[in-house]
Amino acid sequence: MAAAKKGAKPKVAGVRFAAGFPEEGAHNHVHFDEQLHDSVVMVSQQEDGNFLVKVGFLKILHKYEISFSLPPVQRLGKSICAVPLPTLNLKVLSITSQAEGHSIKCEYTAHKEGVLKEEMILASETNDKAFVKVVVQARVLDRHHGTPMLLEGVRCTGTELEYDSEQSDWHGFD
Template sequence: MATAKKSCAKTGGVRFSEDHHHPHHHAAGVSSHVHFEEKLHDSVVMVMPEEDGNFMVKVGFLKTQHKYEIIFTLPEVPALGKNVCPAPVPNPHLRITNLTPQPDGGLRVTCEYMAHQEGVLCEEMLLLSETNEDVCVKVKVHARVMDRHHGTPMLLEGVRCIGVELEYDSEQSDWQGFD
């Protein structure tokens, strides 16, 4: 039974032709247009629907010990309805502060995210329908978090720093100081 389910998991995928990347198909001007769009695409928070109806939100590079406000819009999920609320599942690093239905049926999500450790982090939040208790949508916030001493990342559109945690107590630090 598990193998049958596994083989079905990949069906329904969409493949896009990559002819525009083929060296023989470059027309004058097309190349720069494609690169411009890719650059534009990389500067905003990306919301990607997953096959199971949930969403992955890529928020780019952040710094440890910094708190960020992240704003993004999810496409319409008809099953959720208009009245949506965050699930009462405590997550110490990710908290929804506002949900606003959009005129096109989408949902504008505002959340606070505490980048608590270095690495590629994925925090989850659940959105619930207030009218149908069986419906919930999982939103995974995916961030690449760098050490607070390694420079300042260029934040994506939709992400802004709203606070910095204080340094740890110096007695707990393993820093040896300058020679």
């Protein structure tokens, strides 16, 4: 039976590609919809009137300067200030009034890994009872997971020293 197939010609079929495909060795590019990789800090207003600011991926033990704009809030008015809160990881550097709301610049220290939320309170300078809470949310990577691509409005300003007991030059008591 094997001898009968020896003399038969194998069937050869050609493969044809549709017009428009690049030739072999040509470079291909993938294009994504612009909304899929929006690379700016996202500010969204919650149902209760407060704001959530998503700053993307950050690296642990690094300091960042974060700039974002808040839309106008009627109850706050034009002049607002930050209420001092006892947090070491988020510090408001400046608040500037704009035609369309306020520009906020703050300093953030990524102190531990995971999804972290730090909050600030912005209050009206003319109405004691008017304030809004702004929650800054970051996804902090540990030091072994590479360098994150920072969003527009986020700038790394430095690193914090990491304490590692194995690097100590203290040899103990004699």
